[in-house]
Amino acid sequence: NSDLWHLQYATLGYRTGLLFSATKFISQSQLFCYIFYMSFVKKVTSGMEKTYFFYTILSPLFMFGEVIMETSIPLVMARIVDVGIRNSDSDFVIRYGFLMVAMASFSLLCGSLCGRVSSLAAFGFSKNLRRKIFRKVQDFSFSNMDKFGTDSLVTRLTTDVTNLQNMYQNIIRTAVRSPIMLIFGTIMACSINTSLALIFFIVIPLLAVILLSIVVLVYPRFREMLKKYDNLNRLVQENLVAIRVVKSFVRRDHENSKFDEVAEDLQRKQVSAEKIVILNMPVMQLMVYACIVSALWFGGGMVISGSMQTGELISFISYITQILMSLMMLSRLFVMFILSRTSLVRIMEVLDEAVEIRNDEKSLSAGYDIEFSHVSFSYDKKSEHNVLKDINLKIPQGATVGILGGTGSSKSTLVQLIPRLYDATDGKVLLGGKDVREWNLEALRRKIAFVLQKNLLFSGTIAENLRWGNENASCEDLIAACKISDAHGFIMSLPEGYDTDLSQGGVNLSGGQKQRLCIARALVKNPEILILDDSMSAVDTATDLRIRNALRTALPQTSKIVIAQRIASVQDADFIVVLDSGRIQGIGSHDELMKSNQIYREVYESQKSEN
Numbered sequence: 107n108s109d110l111w112h113l114q115y116a117t118l119g120y121r122t123g124l125l126f127s128a129t130k131f132i133s134q135s136q137l138f139c140y141i142f143y144m145s146f147v148k149k150v151t152s153g154m155e156k157t158y159f160f161y162t163i164l165s166p167l168f169m170f171g172e173v174i175m176e177t178s179i180p181l182v183m184a185r186i187v188d189v190g191i192r193n194s195d196s197d198f199v200i201r202y203g204f205l206m207v208a209m210a211s212f213s214l215l216c217g218s219l220c221g222r223v224s225s226l227a228a229f230g231f232s233k234n235l236r237r238k239i240f241r242k243v244q245d246f247s248f249s250n251m252d253k254f255g256t257d258s259l260v261t262r263l264t265t266d267v268t269n270l271q272n273m274y275q276n277i278i279r280t281a282v283r284s285p286i287m288l289i290f291g292t293i294m295a296c297s298i299n300t301s302l303a304l305i306f307f308i309v310i311p312l313l314a315v316i317l318l319s320i321v322v323l324v325y326p327r328f329r330e331m332l333k334k335y336d337n338l339n340r341l342v343q344e345n346l347v348a349i350r351v352v353k354s355f356v357r358r359d360h361e362n363s364k365f366d367e368v369a370e371d372l373q374r375k376q377v378s379a380e381k382i383v384i385l386n387m388p389v390m391q392l393m394v395y396a397c398i399v400s401a402l403w404f405g406g407g408m409v410i411s412g413s414m415q416t417g418e419l420i421s422f423i424s425y426i427t428q429i430l431m432s433l434m435m436l437s438r439l440f441v442m443f444i445l446s447r448t449s450l451v452r453i454m455e456v457l458d459e460a461v462e463i464r465n466d467e468k469s470l471s472a473g474y475d476i477e478f479s480h481v482s483f484s485y486d487k488k489s490e491h492n493v494l495k496d497i498n499l500k501i502p503q504g505a506t507v508g509i510l511g512g513t514g515s516s517k518s519t520l521v522q523l524i525p526r527l528y529d530a531t532d533g534k535v536l537l538g539g540k541d542v543r544e545w546n547l548e549a550l551r552r553k554i555a556f557v558l559q560k561n562l563l564f565s566g567t568i569a570e571n572l573r574w575g576n577e578n579a580s581c582e583d584l585i586a587a588c589k590i591s592d593a594h595g596f597i598m599s600l601p602e603g604y605d606t607d608l609s610q611g612g613v614n615l616s617g618g619q620k621q622r623l624c625i626a627r628a629l630v631k632n633p634e635i636l637i638l639d640d641s642m643s644a645v646d647t648a649t650d651l652r653i654r655n656a657l658r659t660a661l662p663q664t665s666k667i668v669i670a671q672r673i674a675s676v677q678d679a680d681f682i683v684v685l686d687s688g689r690i691q692g693i694g695s696h697d698e699l700m701k702s703n704q705i706y707r708e709v710y711e712s713q714k715s716e717n
Contacts, residue, residue, distance in 0.1 A: 158226065158227050158230025161227035165282075168219045169216070169220045170282065171213075172217045172283070175213035177428065179206055179209050179210065179213075181294070183417070183421055184417035184418050184420065184421035187416055187417030188415045191417075192416075225275060228275035229271070231271060232268070232271035239262065242456060245461050246459070247528060257336050257339040260339050260343070261335045266449035266450075266453050267449075269442075272446070276439050280435050283432070287428055287429070288436070291429040295425040295429070298425070302401060302404055302408070306397075306429060309396070312393070320382055324379050324382050327379035331375040332448055338368050341368050345365070390430070397430060398423060401426055474539075475536075476537060477499070477535070477537075477539075478497045478500075480498060481496070481533035482530065483516075483519060483530050492688065497690060499693070503665055504662060505680045506658065506680050507680060507681060507682070507683060508670060508683070509667065509669045509676070509683045516685065517639075517669045517685055521639060523542075524542065526543070526547060555635070557624050557625050558624070559641065559643070561617065563620055566608060567604065568604050568608060569604040572588070572623070573630065575628060575631035579630050587626040587627075590629055590653070590661075591622045591656075593626050624641065625641060633664060635664065636661065636664050637667045637669075638666070640671060641669075643670075650674070654668075654678065658678075681694055682696065692706060
């Protein structure tokens with residue numbers, strides 16, 4: 107009995123030694139892969155909270171403990187069958203049975219902890235990644251935004267990040283479990299019966315070829331599928347933003363048919379990819395069952411001939427299941443990798459995008475003239491076609507300047523160069539004699555208030571919207587700004603006054619009311635430069651006159667640039683700039699331009715006849 111116990115422990119020790127030798131080799135390999143992976147995601151995960159990094163490290167450790175126990179259990183099971191049951195030794199069966207229960211319990215605990223910490227790590231990863239993308243997008247210039255498009259950026263912030271979140275969780279969990287299980291299981295199966303283990307050396311290379319073929323075929327299809335997601339988001343965004351136009355033109359059926367066409371196109375691309383992906387599972391199952399049948403066929407013959415024990419065959423079949431299940435998990439991981447690789451490329455395109463407008467650390471002082479010196483601009487830097495051509499213009503501090511021109515004359519583009527929403531292609535935009543590119547970007551934009559042609563308000567109260575320009579503005583500051591923009595009267599007529607809650611985008615206000623609130627929001631900033639980009643188009647002539655008179659009286663030191671379609675809106679400006687096809691065709695007062703500029707005179711006569 108003593109010799110039998112020594113033999114049993116020696117056998118178990120030998121196999122355990124093999125296991126830990128393999129562990130040492132695998133741990134070194136896994137460490138190398140892990141270091142490589144962490145260096146790969148370092149750029150994405152920089153700034154991630156230390157807690158999530160701790161979870162990322164814990165997950166493989168817990169998974170390692172689970173795999174160790176799972177690959178050891180068949181050894182104990184074989185001893186129970188070959189020694190305990192064969193010799194009718196109930197004490198042996200009970201002792202090893204309790205050992206199996208303890209190992210299974212420890213494996214379950216490690217697996218549960220691994221699942222929890224890997225989920226927390228993946229959620230932290232996606233949170234950090236979305237934050238990095240969003241902040242990078244906030245730094246984008248208009249040119250960068252034009253390159254990607256809103257629809258594509260939304261897809262990258264949602265679908266693509268979710269794909270990477272799932273991949274991250276599988277890397278720190280499944281990508282650790284499957285290789286270790288595969289190699290440990292193969293080593294232990296070889297230690298049981300080397301001849302029977304040849305089955306794996308036939309199946310594994312065959313599966314590797316199949317998986318690689320799936321990867322090569324599916325990757326381009328998933329890339330096309332995500333592009334179709336961009337198209338779908340673009341269509342939905344356009345339809346929701348322009349829902350009033352769709353309804354007013356009775357285009358519901360047309361928009362429905364467009365959506366159906368885009369959705370069907372997306373479906374076709376997804377089905378095209380999934381047709382190949384679904385081959386993965388039946389192929390894997392075929393290999394699993396073929397291995398089990400082969401092991402039973404040849405192993406059964408060995409048991410009958412006495413060259414193999416029954417318990418060893420049972421444990422061998424257990425290792426077959428473990429090995430092939432690990433291969434199945436790896437195949438699923440490959441499929442997920444294909445999809446996440448596409449998403450990773452798309453996200454890295456955003457993170458690696460060079461921000462065209464660079465920030466300078468110089469501070470912006472107050473009270474500077476604005477000067478355009480031989481400025482030209484093109485939206486496409488590779489194109490020779492400039493929408494602004496050799497602009498030379500000087501605006502003294504405190505002056506009121508009107509900019510007049512037809513549609514497409516690049517009036518809005520010209521003023522967008524001042525706060526650096528775009529940068530000039532050629533020439534310089536000077537502020538106080540220095541290029542605006544030399545000023546601190548945040549300080550520059552704090553001194554400039556921009557009222558866009560499209561009136562944009564946010565969900566919240568009127569007061570909250572007005573304080574966008576200055577969070578610390580007092581109620582008196584809000585009231586003063588609203589009186590200048592002629593908005594105080596209609597605000598006080600509302601049931602809750604300045605605490606009135608605005609629906610999304612201010613849909614519960616008229617166009618003129620929203621426009622006046624946007625002007626008031628700009629005035630709350632107390633800007634040194636006020637740019638009104640056709641911001642009087644939604645108000646009547648009398649209200650326009652009151653606002654202009656109030657601006658002249660209340661903001662004598664503020665430089666005011668007014669883009670307008672109506673000559674009446676700029677008639678009393680210090681001087682008026684006439685733009686045509688991106689060139690300055692005239693500069694002067696109303697009377698001077700009436701005498702010297704044919705374009706200005708024609709516009710004036712046409713508007714006069716309309717009135």
